[in-house]
Amino acid sequence: MAEEKKLALLIDSDNVSAKYAQFILQEAAKYGELTCKRIYGDWEKGGNGWHFPALNNSILPVQQTCYIAGKNATDFSMIIDAMDLLYSGTVDGFVLVTSDSDFTRLAIRLREAGKLVIGIGEVKTPLAFTSSCHHFSYLNQVCENAGDYDEKILRKAVLDYVRENDDGRLDLTKINAFLTSRYGNVDFDALGFKRFSGFIDSFSELQRHSAFVSLKSRPQEENSPKAEISPNKNSPNEAEITNVIVEFLKRQEGGAEELTKVSDYVTSTFGKVDFSQFGSKKFAKFIDKRPELARKNTVVSLAANKTEVVKITGEAFSEEIVKYASDNMPAGGNLGQLNSMLVKKYGKNYLAELGFSDFTTAVSSVKTVKTEKNFVYIVKAEPKKKTKTDQAVKTEAENPKKKASAKAAAEKPDLNAVKRDILASCAQEQDEGVLLPVLGAVLSQKYGKDYLKDLGFGTVKKLIAQIKGVTAKSNKLYIDKKFFERTQQIEDFVFNFAKDSDGCSIKMLSSKIKKNFPEFDFGDYGYAKFSDFINAIDGVRADGYYVVPEK
Numbered sequence: 201m202a203e204e205k206k207l208a209l210l211i212d213s214d215n216v217s218a219k220y221a222q223f224i225l226q227e228a229a230k231y232g233e234l235t236c237k238r239i240y241g242d243w244e245k246g247g248n249g250w251h252f253p254a255l256n257n258s259i260l261p262v263q264q265t266c267y268i269a270g271k272n273a274t275d276f277s278m279i280i281d282a283m284d285l286l287y288s289g290t291v292d293g294f295v296l297v298t299s300d301s302d303f304t305r306l307a308i309r310l311r312e313a314g315k316l317v318i319g320i321g322e323v324k325t326p327l328a329f330t331s332s333c334h335h336f337s338y339l340n341q342v343c344e345n346a347g348d349y350d351e352k353i354l355r356k357a358v359l360d361y362v363r364e365n366d367d368g369r370l371d372l373t374k375i376n377a378f379l380t381s382r383y384g385n386v387d388f389d390a391l392g393f394k395r396f397s398g399f400i401d402s403f404s405e406l407q408r409h410s411a412f413v414s415l416k417s418r419p420q421e422e423n424s425p426k427a428e429i430s431p432n433k434n435s436p437n438e439a440e441i442t443n444v445i446v447e448f449l450k451r452q453e454g455g456a457e458e459l460t461k462v463s464d465y466v467t468s469t470f471g472k473v474d475f476s477q478f479g480s481k482k483f484a485k486f487i488d489k490r491p492e493l494a495r496k497n498t499v500v501s502l503a504a505n506k507t508e509v510v511k512i513t514g515e516a517f518s519e520e521i522v523k524y525a526s527d528n529m530p531a532g533g534n535l536g537q538l539n540s541m542l543v544k545k546y547g548k549n550y551l552a553e554l555g556f557s558d559f560t561t562a563v564s565s566v567k568t569v570k571t572e573k574n575f576v577y578i579v580k581a582e583p584k585k586k587t588k589t590d591q592a593v594k595t596e597a598e599n600p601k602k603k604a605s606a607k608a609a610a611e612k613p614d615l616n617a618v619k620r621d622i623l624a625s626c627a628q629e630q631d632e633g634v635l636l637p638v639l640g641a642v643l644s645q646k647y648g649k650d651y652l653k654d655l656g657f658g659t660v661k662k663l664i665a666q667i668k669g670v671t672a673k674s675n676k677l678y679i680d681k682k683f684f685e686r687t688q689q690i691e692d693f694v695f696n697f698a699k700d701s702d703g704c705s706i707k708m709l710s711s712k713i714k715k716n717f718p719e720f721d722f723g724d725y726g727y728a729k730f731s732d733f734i735n736a737i738d739g740v741r742a743d744g745y746y747v748v749p750e751k
Contacts (some may be wrong), residue, residue, distance in 0.1 A: 205232030205292040212298035213241030221253035307332035456501035532575030568739040613647035619726035626679035633676035
């Protein structure tokens with residue numbers, strides 16, 4: 201077994217929220233052992249909420265005083281330490297946690313030294329930096345809504361944390377640190393509380409003694425065994441119990457919770473309840489009789505939130521996997537999030553209905569995708585190797601200068617190739633958009649500084665005007681949503697056609713596409729031939745005059 205890589209985790213606190221702390225550590229640990237963990241910021245000013253996450257996760261805070269207003273000294277401190285670690289030879293790779301493009305040159309330098317470079321940042325991270333890393337994880341995608349909160353979400357998080365860690369003397373600062381690591385700096389003043397302790401005091405389920413918090417003791421039961429199962433004049437009625445359950449479910453995400461947790465909450469509120477007095481010995485039967493509530497197996501929800509679970513099929517499962525992997529390329533789709541999404545849509549037993557014992561095996565059965573660690577990717581078809589003709593070889597041998605000239609010409613930009621690059625960049629950043637200066641820099645690096653002149657355009661915007669499906673707004677380039685959705689529909693159409701037809705002609709496919717998508721033109725995507733457009737779609741290929749599934 202290969203030895204696990206030793207990694208240095210370097211976090212820029214100025215550019216990444218503390219709410220992502222736990223995810224960053226989990227994501228970084230996938231690539232190796234974190235032998236060095238440092239976070240850079242001005243700790244005299246609070247460190248942007250990273251104080252407790254750093255303290256609780258053994259991350260070394262590195263103080264960097266801002267000597268001049270407006271100047272980011274943190275970047276330089278982090279870069280200097282990274283180079284020191286590089287030359288020390290004690291680590292095999294670096295995890296750079298930042299959304300700042302200023303670290304692009306550092307990532308390139310570390311890669312040149314043969315070190316693994318992992319990037320972690322928000323979706324707003326410029327393409328120049330993300331493409332300089334071996335792998336880049338987008339916090340907004342894999343940790344979606346991790347930091348969004350309201351009072352209901354905060355109360356649920358506090359109660360769950362206290363119930364799991366209550367020892368009678370749970371430190372108030374630990375609860376605050378837990379909330380900070382998950383949601384960042386919480387504005388309790390906006391919730392109507394002057395300080396965090398006041399927020400804790402508002403919980404009817406909790407009690408605070410100075411700096412320590414614990415659950416309130418349950419109501420004392422009578423010593424007599426009969427008293428435990430006999431109703432008394434203080435016992436709650438059906439309406440009171442139902443109201444407590446409804447209020448509890450309203451505070452839960454999605455308005456649903458496990459039956460056992462609902463039962464525990466009722467007991468913590470009223471003490472032991474004898475449900476036989478309501479005609480139901482079991483709590484589950486009591487739930488089933490209440491019109492305000494709904495139960496699906498072991499999950500209780502508000503009746504208004506009751507949804508029908510869709511029946512899963514093998515074909516539907518494959519389509520879900522392929523679409524999710526495609527939507528998250530090239531970074532890859534998180535398997536945990538994908539499974540949660542499918543459970544919510546098809547129910548907890550969908551894997552058994554498909555005949556699989558575990559989720560990874562089920563995903564691996566889809567031939568057009570591959571799994572690596574905790575991610576799923578689309579399998580790219582290997583490009584066909586082009587061979588030189590005898591005449592081309594003869595010509596190059598006769599004229600070395602012409603050979604060198606031809607090689608230089610091969611590097612010159614082709615309008616279709618540039619069009620494909622621009623569409624791919626915009627599709628990857630469809631929500632945030634691509635900065636025109638960044639796009640221009642990437643194209644210049646790939647095709648040369650004079651690529652616009654070679655293509656016959658004076659500016660990038662004039663080039664963009666010739667590309668259908670993209671729009672320039674406020675110095676950013678966006679892909680048209682209708683164009684993007686129609687492209688996905690066409691690709692799905694081609695994939696399904698190849699799969700169902702088992703080798704039908706390209707001509708027939710072309711006719712069907714024109715019938716279903718009258719505005720389609722493969723030239724809009726930067727392809728000179730329809731067969732080239734087909735070969736660019738994952739899972740299919742043009743084989744002579746036919747279109748067939750990729751094996």
